[in-house]
Amino acid sequence: MDENSLIEFAQQGDLDAFNRLILLYQETAFNLAARLMNDPAAADDAVQEAFISAYKHLRSFRGGSFRAWVLRIVTNACYDEMRRRKRRPTVPLEPLSQDDEEIESPAWLADPGESPEEAAVRHELGRAIQDCLDRLPVEFRTVVVMIDIEGLDYEEAASAIHKPLGTIKSRVSRARQRLQDCLKGFRELLPASLRFEEELAG
Amino acid sequence: MSPQISPRDRESLSAYLDHELDPHARTLFDRRLHNEPDLRAELEALRQTRALLLRAPRYKTPRNFTLTRAMAGQVMAPGYPLARLSFSIASILFLVSLAGNYLGGQIGLPAASAPAPVGLDAPSASEPDQEITRQEEPPAEQPVEEQSLAIESAAIEESSDTAGQPTTSQAGAAGESPTESQPSIPLPAATEAPTGIPTHLTPTTSGEQSIQDYEDATPGLSLDNAGATPSATPTATATATATSTATPTGTGTATPTGAPTNLPPTEAPALKTQPETEPPAVAAANADQGDSGAAEAEAQGDSAAVQGGSSTSNVIWLVAAGAFGSISLAAGMIALILRKQFR
Numbered sequence: 280m281d282e283n284s285l286i287e288f289a290q291q292g293d294l295d296a297f298n299r300l301i302l303l304y305q306e307t308a309f310n311l312a313a314r315l316m317n318d319p320a321a322a323d324d325a326v327q328e329a330f331i332s333a334y335k336h337l338r339s340f341r342g343g344s345f346r347a348w349v350l351r352i353v354t355n356a357c358y359d360e361m362r363r364r365k366r367r368p369t370v371p372l373e374p375l376s377q378d379d380e381e382i383e384s385p386a387w388l389a390d391p392g393e394s395p396e397e398a399a400v401r402h403e404l405g406r407a408i409q410d411c412l413d414r415l416p417v418e419f420r421t422v423v424v425m426i427d428i429e430g431l432d433y434e435e436a437a438s439a440i441h442k443p444l445g446t447i448k449s450r451v452s453r454a455r456q457r458l459q460d461c462l463k464g465f466r467e468l469l470p471a472s473l474r475f476e477e478e479l480a481g
Numbered sequence: 482m483s484p485q486i487s488p489r490d491r492e493s494l495s496a497y498l499d500h501e502l503d504p505h506a507r508t509l510f511d512r513r514l515h516n517e518p519d520l521r522a523e524l525e526a527l528r529q530t531r532a533l534l535l536r537a538p539r540y541k542t543p544r545n546f547t548l549t550r551a552m553a554g555q556v557m558a559p560g561y562p563l564a565r566l567s568f569s570i571a572s573i574l575f576l577v578s579l580a581g582n583y584l585g586g587q588i589g590l591p592a593a594s595a596p597a598p599v600g601l602d603a604p605s606a607s608e609p610d611q612e613i614t615r616q617e618e619p620p621a622e623q624p625v626e627e628q629s630l631a632i633e634s635a636a637i638e639e640s641s642d643t644a645g646q647p648t649t650s651q652a653g654a655a656g657e658s659p660t661e662s663q664p665s666i667p668l669p670a671a672t673e674a675p676t677g678i679p680t681h682l683t684p685t686t687s688g689e690q691s692i693q694d695y696e697d698a699t700p701g702l703s704l705d706n707a708g709a710t711p712s713a714t715p716t717a718t719a720t721a722t723a724t725s726t727a728t729p730t731g732t733g734t735a736t737p738t739g740a741p742t743n744l745p746p747t748e749a750p751a752l753k754t755q756p757e758t759e760p761p762a763v764a765a766a767n768a769d770q771g772d773s774g775a776a777e778a779e780a781q782g783d784s785a786a787v788q789g790g791s792s793t794s795n796v797i798w799l800v801a802a803g804a805f806g807s808i809s810l811a812a813g814m815i816a817l818i819l820r821k822q823f824r
Binding site: 294297298302305308309310314319322323326327330334404405426427433448449451456459 | 494
């Protein structure tokens with residue numbers, strides 16, 4: 280059954296059809312939320328709320344990219360959660376290392392096929408990217424995560440954040456420029472292959 | 482990075498990298514890249530940055546986010562619309578029942594209020610009148626035809642009695658009312674259905690005035706009034722007979738006051754005054770009504786019993802309706818609260 284049929288059945292109240300749509304997009308939704316909030320637990324809550332809200336408002340979907348429609352709801356749920364956390368700051372539940380740095384959740388590093396060295400590289404790369412993403416304004420972060428990490432095209436991103444195409448072009452360009460400058464500071468943390476590529480590019 | 486690259490060129494570089502330029506703009510930008518090495522170097526730096534982001538490790542979803550039936554039930558339970566509809570209907574029924582009880586108490590329900598006027602009229606009709614007892618003795622379920630016959634026979638008897646007693650009181654009352662020679666002709670007709678009038682008039686008006694003459698002499702009474710009170714309830718007949726006995730006294734003006742079926746208590750004195758003006762002859766003719774007084778009291782007791790029973794049933798009904806309505810209202814409010822919570 281294709282996506283359009285699933286959407287049609289789900290709009291008629293078929294929960295199984297909607298759950299199949301969730302299975303299609305839950306990874307994208309969770310990664311977007313986790314990148315935006317840098318908190319997997321908060322992302323978990325936001326994504327669940329977003330899917331409940333999506334089911335509730337499924338009749339308002341009028342066609343187009345269903346992925347963009349879902350990610351818009353996820354993005355709004357993340358914004359709400361971030362605003363709530365800004366008003367009431369919370370202490371993260373992640374354990375701290377000896378140098379008082381948070382130990383990343385192993386969920387996003389778990390890859391049974393990786394060697395310890397590869398896992399460490401991915402860990403460092405992931406931390407560097409997330410650190411640079413966190414330094415971006417949230418509107419830039421949203422666009423660059425959608426396009427460069429989740430693979431949306433400009434039109435889908437424009438639909439997801441409800442902004443014109445020109446805004447998307449501008450934001451992704453400026454976000455990439457800032458990320459490029461930021462990642463240079465983590466060059467020594469990046470794996471040798473990436474450092475080499477960076478040097479070539481520089 | 483290259484300081485000579487403008488923000489607009491950077492946007493074009495990103496769009497070129499993402500294949501978001503239209504074919505014509507892409508061709509033009511290809512020419513610029515071929516001719517401008519700084520622009521080409523910037524494009525390569527952007528490509529590396531994007532590749533780095535694409536290689537970023539992805540979060541594994543900690544669990545499936547599929548909705549359970551319970552979670553979907555929070556959005557809208559399958560039976561919730563039906564429950565909401567039933568609650569709404571119950572609430573409306575409650576309001577209707579309350580309004581019905583209130584209005585019934587204000588206006589007076591026919592079944593409950595019918596005996597009350599009888600009880601009220603009975604003391605006022607305590608004048609020695611055989612017809613009162615004759616009319617009150619039949620139960621409320623007595624057919625109209627039977628009552629009509631009883632009235633006719635009684636009226637005939639009384640007219641014959643009064644005809645046989647050419648009293649001076651009638652002559653004395655002639656100055657007050659011209660109806661002295663027709664004691665009972667029009668009044669049963671006034672309380673009975675209009676169809677009963679001609680048959681009633683025929684035997685009693687022989688050699689006497691016609692009903693039209695009587696109506697002319699008593700402008701307050703008309704067949705329209707009779708038509709306005711077509712019910713043949715015991716109350717109506719009792720009132721009518723009271724006025725019929727008052728007719729020989731010359732109080733023709735009292736006849737219209739006795740015409741309404743549900744006579745208010747305030748109008749009772751109009752009837753009570755009639756025995757005062759009643760001639761001794763009529764009083765003597767009706768003096769043998771001691772038993773009729775007993776029957777009257779019995780009828781009063783019956784009506785009071787009926788009244789008490791109806792009031793008890795009314796209270797029971799009101800309590801039941803109130804309990805039902807309270808439950809319905811509470812259920813409706815719960816439905817509203819749940820509806821807001823599920824929104």
